Amino acid sequence: MTHDHDLVLRPTAAQTAAALAPPSGRTGGDLVVETLRGLGATTVFGLPGQHALALFDAVGRSDLRLVGLRTENNAGFAADAYGRLTGEAVPLLLSTGPGALMSLPALAEAAAASAPVLALSSQVPSPGLGGGRRGHLHELREQSASFRDVVKSVHIARTPSQIPSVVAEAWESALTAPHGPVWVEIPEDVLRAETVIPQVTGMDASPHELAPRPELTALAAHWLSRAARPVIIAGGGVIRSDAAGKLKQLAERLNAPVVTTFGGKGAFPWTHPLSLQSWLEDRHMTDFLEDADVLLVVGSGLGELSSNYHTFFPTGRVVQIEADLGKLESNHPALGIHADARLALQALLETVEPREDADAPARVRAVLDAIAGRLAAQDLTLEQGLLASIRSALPPRSPSFWDMTILSYWAWSAFDAKHPNTMHSAQGAGGLGYAFPAALGAAVAEPGTPVLAVSGDGGAMYSVADLATAKQYELDVTWLIVDDGGYGILREYMTDAFDGRTTATELTRPDFVALAHSFGIPATTTTPSTLREDLSKSLSTPGPSVLVLPTTLKMFAPTHLGQGG
Numbered sequence: 001m002t003h004d005h006d007l008v009l010r011p012t013a014a015q016t017a018a019a020l021a022p023p024s025g026r027t028g029g030d031l032v033v034e035t036l037r038g039l040g041a042t043t044v045f046g047l048p049g050q051h052a053l054a055l056f057d058a059v060g061r062s063d064l065r066l067v068g069l070r071t072e073n074n075a076g077f078a079a080d081a082y083g084r085l086t087g088e089a090v091p092l093l094l095s096t097g098p099g100a101l102m103s104l105p106a107l108a109e110a111a112a113a114s115a116p117v118l119a120l121s122s123q124v125p126s127p128g129l130g131g132g133r134r135g136h137l138h139e140l141r142e143q144s145a146s147f148r149d150v151v152k153s154v155h156i157a158r159t160p161s162q163i164p165s166v167v168a169e170a171w172e173s174a175l176t177a178p179h180g181p182v183w184v185e186i187p188e189d190v191l192r193a194e195t196v197i198p199q200v201t202g203m204d205a206s207p208h209e210l211a212p213r214p215e216l217t218a219l220a221a222h223w224l225s226r227a228a229r230p231v232i233i234a235g236g237g238v239i240r241s242d243a244a245g246k247l248k249q250l251a252e253r254l255n256a257p258v259v260t261t262f263g264g265k266g267a268f269p270w271t272h273p274l275s276l277q278s279w280l281e282d283r284h285m286t287d288f289l290e291d292a293d294v295l296l297v298v299g300s301g302l303g304e305l306s307s308n309y310h311t312f313f314p315t316g317r318v319v320q321i322e323a324d325l326g327k328l329e330s331n332h333p334a335l336g337i338h339a340d341a342r343l344a345l346q347a348l349l350e351t352v353e354p355r356e357d358a359d360a361p362a363r364v365r366a367v368l369d370a371i372a373g374r375l376a377a378q379d380l381t382l383e384q385g386l387l388a389s390i391r392s393a394l395p396p397r398s399p400s401f402w403d404m405t406i407l408s409y410w411a412w413s414a415f416d417a418k419h420p421n422t423m424h425s426a427q428g429a430g431g432l433g434y435a436f437p438a439a440l441g442a443a444v445a446e447p448g449t450p451v452l453a454v455s456g457d458g459g460a461m462y463s464v465a466d467l468a469t470a471k472q473y474e475l476d477v478t479w480l481i482v483d484d485g486g487y488g489i490l491r492e493y494m495t496d497a498f499d500g501r502t503t504a505t506e507l508t509r510p511d512f513v514a515l516a517h518s519f520g521i522p523a524t525t526t527t528p529s530t531l532r533e534d535l536s537k538s539l540s541t542p543g544p545s546v547l548v549l550p551t552t553l554k555m556f557a558p559t560h561l562g563q564g565g
Contacts, residue, residue, distance in 0.1 A: 028191040029058030031163040031200060032120065036064065038203030039171050041091055043067060043444060045079040049095020051122035051188040056093065067444050067473065069437060070465035072099050076106025077434050078441030080115040080181075084424055085399060085445040087116070087242070089174040094121040096188070097140055100147075105431040107150050110181040112428025113263065114240045114324075116174040117181040119151065120167070125189040144185050152180035158187065160195045168205040175207035177340040178323035179240055210323055212339035217347040220296070220319045220335060225353035227294035229316075230256040231276075235306065236263030236428075237299015237323055243342035244268065244420040247298065250349055255357035256296070257364045259285065261306040262427050264299065266417035273361035277368065279413050280305070283559035284370040286312050288363075294319065297334070299341040301327030305412075305427060309560040321345070375556055383410050383553050386528060390452070390480075391416055393535035398450050399424065399442045403435035405456030406488045406553040413556075433462025436479050440466060443475035450476050450539040457483040457509045464510075467519040470544035478538040478545045481512050484552040492555060516546040525550065 032055055036044070043065045048056040059066050069075040072094055079090040094100045100121045110117045123143055140146065144154050153173040157166040163186065170182040224230050232254075238247050244267045251258045251274050258268040259276035268275055279285045286308045289295065293316035300306050301322060310331070318334035320327075321344040328336035337344055375384070387410060394400060396418040402408035402425040417423035424442075426434035439453035455463070460481045470477055482488075491505040516523035523546035526534040531549060538545040 024194075026195055026199075027054050027058060028160045028163055028186065028193050028195060029054040029056075030061075031160055031195060031197060032167060032186070032191070033058040033062045033064060034200035035164045035167040035203055036091055037062065038200055039168060039205055040088070043082065044091040044093055045069065045075045045082070045441065046091075046093030047072060047075060047099070048093075049099045049122070051124065052093060052095040052099075052191070054188070054191040055120070055122065055186075059093070066093075067441075067469075069440070069469050072102035073104075073106045073433065074437035074463060074466050074469075076103040076110065076117065076119070077437040078444070079117045080106060080110045080113065081399075081401065081424065081438035081441035082445045083110070083115040083117055083179070084113065085421065085442055089116045089118045089171050092117050092119045094119060096122045096124055096143065100143060104146070104150060105429065107147065107181045107183075109426055109429040109431060109434060111150055111152065113236060113424075114179040115181065116179040118167075118170055118174050118184065119147070119181055120184045120186070122191060123185050123187040125187055144183060147183045150181075151183045154183045154185070156185045157190065160190055160193055160197060163190070164200050164203065168203055172205035172207055175205075177207070177210040177241065178237070209343065210338070210340040212321070212337050212344040212347050214347065216335060216337045217344060218351055220337065221348050221351040221353075223294045223317055223319065223335075224254055224256070224296060224348070225355060227254075227355070229292050230254055230294045230296065230355070231289055231292035232256050232258045232296045232298065233261065233289070233300055233302070233306070234258055234264045234267040234298050235261040235300025237321070237341040238264050238267040239299075239421050241299070241323075241340050241342040242420075243298075243345050246342060246345040246349060248272075250345055250352065253349070253352060254355045255360045256355075257360055259289070261300050262412040262425065265412075265415070265423040266420040270416040270418070274364060276364055277413075279368070279371050281308055281413055281558065281560070282371050282374070283308070284367055284374070286559070288367045290315050292316050297321065298345065299323070302331045307331065311560045378556055380554070380556055382528060382551070383407070384414070386531060386553075387411060387415055389528070389532035390454075390535065393532050393539060394452055395450060395539065397422060398452060398539070399439070399446065400452040400454065401425070401435040401438040401442065403453075403455040403459040404430055404432055404489070405454070405459055405482060406484075406492070406555060407454055407456075407482050408435075409489060409555060410553075411454070432459040435459065436463040436477070437466050439477045439479070440469055440473075440475050443477050444473070448476070450478065452535075452539065453477055453479045455479065455481050456488055457481060457485065457512070458487040458507055460512065461507075461509065464515060467516060467521055467544070467546075471519050471521055474543045476542055476544070478535065478547065480535065480547045480549060482553065483509065483512065483548055483550045485509070488553065489555070512546060512548045521546055523548065
């Protein structure tokens with residue numbers, strides 16, 4: 001006798017096959033999109049090109065948000081900023097040859113700043129690979145070779161079935177400490193080809209944790225606990241690993257003064273009694289750091305800008321925590337701890353002994369007073385006033401992005417970032433044109449939050465095309481352009497170095513206010529005395545805006561050349 005509960009209706013072979021069969025018309029481009037969605041991507045940056053059209057078609061049929069900029073380099077800067085603010089891997093979609101190569105400066109900046117950008121480029125059709133010269137449009141002998149020494153890793157898919165694994169492998173690489181840009185390359189015919197592969201599901205690309213070796217943190221904790229004059233240098237690695245809170249706990253437990261590098265702005269509270277702020281380009285600070293008997297360097301390689309142009313020579317023990325293995329002891333002998341900053345600081349907090357030092361705040365104040373005295377003798381009221389106006393107008397948690405211009409060089413040392421991960425510049429690789437497109441990426445990452453970009457007129461000319469992007473997406477970015485009629489910082493460098501002669505530093509430039517108006521963007525000319533009010537108004541008004549400040553600024557005297565001390 002058969003009971004109802006004994007009846008099991010199993011699908012026929014034909015029904016099973018029909019259920020597993022992918023929807024018709026799916027391509028390699030769809031495999032890319034499905035993989036990205038499975039990994040958690042919601043937003044992509046880029047602009048289309050002939051070989052990448054199948055990928056863009058797939059994006060257009062998906063729920064991914066595509067933010068299209070006007071040049072690949074600017075799209076890369078926008079993706080970089082989105083990655084810095086969110087900590088997420090950010091797809092940057094590129095086309096073959098010229099389009100791909102246009103992204104190189106942005107990827108170099110992302111590499112220097114440890115921004116997790118996933119650059120995904122098309123390639124010539126498969127028959128054109130392998131170094132042969134078939135004459136394809138955009139053909140390069142070996143496209144990936146142009147990127148291999150810039151990005152963190154290179155990943156190439158040659159068939160549709162390779163796409164999900166290759167993209168996931170790249171995603172994991174981008175998010176494993178140290179974060180960084182990665183390169184993915186897929187031929188045009190693979191992106192276009194219809195596929196029988198089922199829809200991509202169940203993707204997992206969890207980044208590897210980079211934990212410190214316990215014997216190293218134990219020794220470091222022993223040194224720090226017994227130090228007479230410990231000092232901490234906090235770099236960008238503290239920001240990237242979201243370790244500012246642990247840094248503050250450790251500094252307070254050790255009563256150790258903290259100076260942040262230019263990439264580490266905001267990693268330690270600016271007005272804290274133990275804060276040395278960011279005055280690394282000053283001999284008073286260099287002397288103070290050299291006098292430390294134990295120097296803890298967290299998330300910095302102590303490169304050119306973090307060592308007062310390599311004039312800093314520690315005299316005590318150095319402990320260096322760094323996720324980038326190549327930076328360990330690259331400039332100074334140290335107890336090198338290859339680890340993510342957050343995990344290493346946590347290990348130190350678990351083992352270090354509290355240290356009393358009632359004199360530490362006074363020693364910090366003495367250094368900052370000495371620096372202030374040096375600056376006071378140089379007639380720098382204009383420059384200091386501009387920074388004060390910007391800081392007053394900018395909401396405390398609003399991100400700011402700074403190009404390679406004199407006011408930015410000032411900000412590296414003298415601007416209070418208020419909070420971690422709110423001040424960013426192109427000082428990693430040092431290319432022009434970063435600030436405005438990066439600010440656009442930040443506005444996409446944090447909608448409803450006003451964002452500030454600061455450029456000189458020379459750097460602004462790299463980015464003017466993306467005024468159209470700002471208007472198209474109505475992004476809340478205020479762009480402050482300091483117009484001094486040329487490459488101001490290079491003019492100053494050449495004047496000092498070549499007996500007052502300058503070459504190619506003076507520029508013909510547009511009427512930036514009229515140019516912004518032509519894009520339908522509000523713009524006005526401001527002055528040092530009205531900047532605070534004008535900037536506050538622009539930042540509080542939704543959508544893009546431009547402020548032009550015609551003025552010529554100067555730098556404080558350098559101390560690494562034996563001047564200005």
